[in-house]
Amino acid sequence: MYQTLTNHLREALAGHIREKYGVEIAIVLERPPKIEMGEAASPVCFELAKRLKKPPRLIAQEIANGLGPVEGIAKVEVAGGGYLNAYFDRAGFWTNAMAEAKAGKENGQRRDTPTGSGQVPNAELRREGRETPSVGKQGKVIVEHTSINPNKAAHIGHVRNAVLGDTMVRVLRHAGNRVQIQNYIDNTGVQVADVVIGFLQMEQRTPIGVKMMAMEPKFDYYCWDLYAKATHFFAEDKARAEKLRGTTLKAIEEGKGEDAEVAQVVADAIVGSHLRTMARLGIYYDLLARESEILHLKFWDRAFEMLKKSGAIQLATSGKMAGCWILPWEEEKKEASKTNAEAAENAEGAEKSEDEENTQDKIIVRSNGTVTYVGKDIAYQLWKFGLLGKDFHYRKWPNASEGETVWATTSGKNDPTAPHFGEAATCVYNVIDARQAYLQKVVAAGLRALGHGEAAERSIHLSYEIVALTPRCAAEMGYELTPEEAKKPYVEVSGRKGFGVKADDLLDQLEAATIAEVQQRHPNMSAEEQRRTAHAIAVGALRFFLLKFTRTSIIAFDFKDALSFEGETGPYCQYAVVRIRGIRRKGVEAGATSVEVTKESAGALLSGAEGDGLWELLVAAGSLDYAVDAAIGTQEPAFVAKYAFQLAQAFNNFYHKHHILSEGDEQKRAFLLRLTELVEAQLVRALGLMGIEAPEKM
RNA sequence: GCGCCUGUAGCUCAGCUGGAUAGAGCGCUGGUCUCCGGAACCAGAGGUCGGGCGUUCGAAUCGCCCCAGGCGCGCCA
Numbered sequence: 001m002y003q004t005l006t007n008h009l010r011e012a013l014a015g016h017i018r019e020k021y022g023v024e025i026a027i028v029l030e031r032p033p034k035i036e037m038g039e040a041a042s043p044v045c046f047e048l049a050k051r052l053k054k055p056p057r058l059i060a061q062e063i064a065n066g067l068g069p070v071e072g073i074a075k076v077e078v079a080g081g082g083y084l085n086a087y088f089d090r091a092g093f094w095t096n097a098m099a100e101a102k103a104g105k106e107n108g109q110r111r112d113t114p115t116g117s118g119q120v121p122n123a124e125l126r127r128e129g130r131e132t133p134s135v136g137k138q139g140k141v142i143v144e145h146t147s148i149n150p151n152k153a154a155h156i157g158h159v160r161n162a163v164l165g166d167t168m169v170r171v172l173r174h175a176g177n178r179v180q181i182q183n184y185i186d187n188t189g190v191q192v193a194d195v196v197i198g199f200l201q202m203e204q205r206t207p208i209g210v211k212m213m214a215m216e217p218k219f220d221y222y223c224w225d226l227y228a229k230a231t232h233f234f235a236e237d238k239a240r241a242e243k244l245r246g247t248t249l250k251a252i253e254e255g256k257g258e259d260a261e262v263a264q265v266v267a268d269a270i271v272g273s274h275l276r277t278m279a280r281l282g283i284y285y286d287l288l289a290r291e292s293e294i295l296h297l298k299f300w301d302r303a304f305e306m307l308k309k310s311g312a313i314q315l316a317t318s319g320k321m322a323g324c325w326i327l328p329w330e331e332e333k334k335e336a337s338k339t340n341a342e343a344a345e346n347a348e349g350a351e352k353s354e355d356e357e358n359t360q361d362k363i364i365v366r367s368n369g370t371v372t373y374v375g376k377d378i379a380y381q382l383w384k385f386g387l388l389g390k391d392f393h394y395r396k397w398p399n400a401s402e403g404e405t406v407w408a409t410t411s412g413k414n415d416p417t418a419p420h421f422g423e424a425a426t427c428v429y430n431v432i433d434a435r436q437a438y439l440q441k442v443v444a445a446g447l448r449a450l451g452h453g454e455a456a457e458r459s460i461h462l463s464y465e466i467v468a469l470t471p472r473c474a475a476e477m478g479y480e481l482t483p484e485e486a487k488k489p490y491v492e493v494s495g496r497k498g499f500g501v502k503a504d505d506l507l508d509q510l511e512a513a514t515i516a517e518v519q520q521r522h523p524n525m526s527a528e529e530q531r532r533t534a535h536a537i538a539v540g541a542l543r544f545f546l547l548k549f550t551r552t553s554i555i556a557f558d559f560k561d562a563l564s565f566e567g568e569t570g571p572y573c574q575y576a577v578v579r580i581r582g583i584r585r586k587g588v589e590a591g592a593t594s595v596e597v598t599k600e601s602a603g604a605l606l607s608g609a610e611g612d613g614l615w616e617l618l619v620a621a622g623s624l625d626y627a628v629d630a631a632i633g634t635q636e637p638a639f640v641a642k643y644a645f646q647l648a649q650a651f652n653n654f655y656h657k658h659h660i661l662s663e664g665d666e667q668k669r670a671f672l673l674r675l676t677e678l679v680e681a682q683l684v685r686a687l688g689l690m691g692i693e694a695p696e697k698m
Numbered sequence: 699g700c701g702c703c704u705g706u707a708g709c710u711c712a713g714c715u716g717g718a719u720a721g722a723g724c725g726c727u728g729g730u731c732u733c734c735g736g737a738a739c740c741a742g743a744g745g746u747c748g749g750g751c752g753u754u755c756g757a758a759u760c761g762c763c764c765c766a767g768g769c770g771c772g773c774c775a
Contacts, residue, residue, distance in 0.1 A: 041717095050754095437702065438770055489710095566723090578737090
């Protein structure tokens with residue numbers, strides 16, 4: 001609603017200015033500090049003043065007088081030194097919001113059901129049919145997230161990744177995009193190798209023995225500890241570590257022998273654990289893309305050919321990188337158009353010169369012929385954009401959680417009923433932490449060097465900062481702080497050291513805390529409903545907590561904050577919905593009314609200083625599209641969290657000012673009820689975009 | 699050394715395509731509570747927006763230089 005209106009205004013202003021002054025100018029709109037100043041304001045006349053050499057206020061006056069009617073805008077006034085303040089047509093906004101709510105109810109009802117990711121495609125089709133006339137024309141979007149090394153339990157940092165990615169998916173789908181969710185499984189990497197060595201060498205287990213263990217429920221926890229032990233074991237003797245890792249890694253990559261067998265057992269079992277953990281948070285995937293297939297289906301070989309043929313990578317013949325294939329690193333600024341030949345020349349020049357100039361070059365293939373992670377990632381990224389000329393084979397993942405279908409890549413037989421995962425994406429989001437920014441740039445540079453500048457532009461590194469622990473939290477977890485660490489604002493977690501807050505432990509704690517509270521408040525609720533409610537609150541608290549920070553902010557995790565249910569939290573937002581539902585339930589027996597609110601009475605109720613409070617809530621409810629646009633435009637899901645909180649806050653304020661069911665005037669009572677229902681629908685929708693369910697009671 | 703990120707109220711953070719008295723949560727102080735559920739609401743105290751220079755009618759926001767912190771720069775991923 002809000003965004004639609006301001007877009008009208010933007011166009012109208014731009015058009016008018018073009019016509020009247022012959023100036024092409026982008027219209028900046030902001031939200032005025034107070035509702036009495038209107039709903040949208042533009043400082044554009046200050047900019048025009050410079051170009052037209054006229055006082056801004058005078059220009060503003062001319063525009064305000066000459067603009068003419070704009071759909072949905074009641075009036076445009078001059079304010080301050082030359083602002084243009086736009087006032088919405090309040091009654092019109094109301095009737096539109098009501099009409100939209102009605103339409104949304106029929107089309108989007110199942111959209112926000114918590115566990116029904118299977119329903120998403122249907123809801124999405126309906127949505128596309130309604131909102132985008134060009135059904136199917138829009139390209140596919142890929143969001144890759146989670147991508148945890150399958151060698152240990154998931155921790156809080158992994159959850160931030162998954163929650164960010166999942167929220168982005170929901171927001172993009174809400175905006176009408178066709179989104180495919182991928183989870184990259186590095187099942188042939190060093191981290192898995194380390195755990196394999198832990199089982200076979202350190203613990204002297206047999207493959208069968210490991211297979212048995214892998215069926216136990218807390219296998220991921222076992223591996224968590226084993227991985228830490230293995231890291232310690234390697235640190236004791238570096239030469240031994242290098243040798244063991246080398247042979248194990250090679251065996252895993254080739255898929256031969258006990259090492260490879262155990263690696264697959266471990267990776268598959270841990271992936272299962274991760275899927276179960278994420279399912280607790282309502283996070284699901286379409287495809288598990290496995291690194292083993294990148295190798296076995298020769299994705300890398302193909303990419304290697306392409307890179308060599310185009311001259312994108314060079315074989316270093318001297319210096320410390322001799323024998324390696326390297327991707328020359330250049331400042332990519334405006335050199336995207338530079339030809340490969342030129343790039344090659346530069347690379348050769350660099351190769352012969354000082355070490356310093358070489359340090360930025362990235363090794364893609366080692367002198368022993370094995371490919372680095374970046375190389376594999378370039379191949380994978382090429383495939384995502386349909387530029388590799390190869391596709392995976394697919395099969396259903398055997399251990400998907402109940403009622404879910406997850407597909408996985410395979411080098412075995414292809415299941416012909418698999419969705420067309422190989423369809424080229426028009427845009428790819430990779431949710432990866434900020435420490436890997438350089439690597440992501442290298443991948444993009446690789447695409448660019450192959451002449452795929454467009455794809456490089458559309459490879460979005462959805463970067464986010466790590467989750468660390470507050471020193472107090474670290475101490476609580478039994479971690480011994482050095483004096484310097486105790487003074488710092490946070491302590492970094494380390495999977496290698498086995499230090500961190502495991503996702504399942506955190507969820508257990510949250511659920512334990514919420515169930516106690518729910519039992520106390522609702523002793524008569526069935527145990528099953530108590531459990532479901534507590535779960536919804538726990539998930540709401542955690543997901544909101546991880547989303548309320550912007551991506552560039554390091555989160556210093558603390559149980560106290562994450563377990564908080566007051567103030568700017570998920571449960572606060574859920575509580576607003578619960579209150580509304582309480583009113584609705586109560587309303588059935590007393591005071592409710594189905595009387596149609598006339599446009600006139602809505603207009604009257606919303607007008608004047610008296611109506612400002614109600615109007616403010618109505619505008620807040622109608623601004624979801626604004627928040628969604630901001631979230632997509634800046635790739636910042638935190639906007640949705642802000643929106644939900646502000647709407648909940650506005651509602652709570654309204655709730656204390658107005659007594660709805662006992663309102664004597666029937667038109668007003670009906671109006672307050674409809675407004676309340678609108679808030680509920682919008683808030684439920686916003687929470688749904690964050691994967692947060694609003695319970696009936698809490 | 700080079701590159702990226704961060705520095706805003708006691709604490710944790712929004713705001714940063716330049717614009718109207720710098721916002722929120724927590725904490726603190728005081729109030730609301732015969733109620734549609736207090737996981738709530740209202741009010742108050744609290745800020746040299748790290749520092750300096752510059753651009754501009756206008757800078758928390760843009761540029762440059764410092765200061766402080768973090769991360770990255772490996773034939774690991």
